[in-house]
Amino acid sequence: MIDTGAVHVTSLPFLPRDPDMALNRSAKNRKDRHVAATLIGLLLLAGTTQAAPIQCEIKNSTGLPSQLIVDPTTKKAMAYFSGFGPMFGTVTLIRDHDGRPKYNIYIPSTKKLLGDEFEFVLSPTERGHRFFGVAYETIEGKRYISYNHGVYDAKCGSIAKPPSQ
Incomplete structure (x- = not known):
């Protein structure tokens, strides 16, 4: 010794x-x-390296966020819904997907019209990223899927600093 x-x-x-x-x-x-x-x-x-925040443009999204920002270090997320503005949430899970990070994102809704809360997945693909998710509605204390947002391609890139809430 x-x-x-x-x-x-x-x-x-x-x-x-x-x-x-x-x-x-x-x-x-x-x-x-x-x-x-x-x-x-x-x-x-x-052990001290930090992943850069990423910003994604979601293509052909109707009723979905048109933009998403994910900060893997702080585990904060922001989804921008056209006509409704930004909604803030958290990254609930980051896992490896073919050597690149895959994110699960939870965003509580600030606009009742869109649902009570959202769950999205941002997954890497050979050509970029794929984005999909659902909206939930709570009825009599139980959570139900109220809307399937579908699956869309997303163009993502690193950004220096995410917007603050």
Whole structure:
């Protein structure tokens, strides 16, 4: 075990297991320590990277949002409904889909005419993204699908900063 002060390192394969060897100041061991420090730094940075927000234009959408913004870091979402304006919600699930993120989005409705709440899925495809969803209506305490929004192509790209609510 190597005593590094606050952390005891025992199982990192690129660090020497013999404490005397760890203190050896030869050029080879300095290089090994440099490589180890670089790898530890990269591992720490990997946990702090953030995905950029994306903005999507939904094509041929009738009764659907014409625009969607998803921020994977804050898990906030905004859907812009033509004639009704923006509605804000949350990203409820992010999962891998062929090496790219697939998003489930929940948006409570601020306009009763459109339903009480929405669930949408934004999924990557070979040509871009696919967008589909449903609207729910709550009747006597039970939630029912009131509208199937269909499936549409979406053109998406990264943006610097999403709009605030």
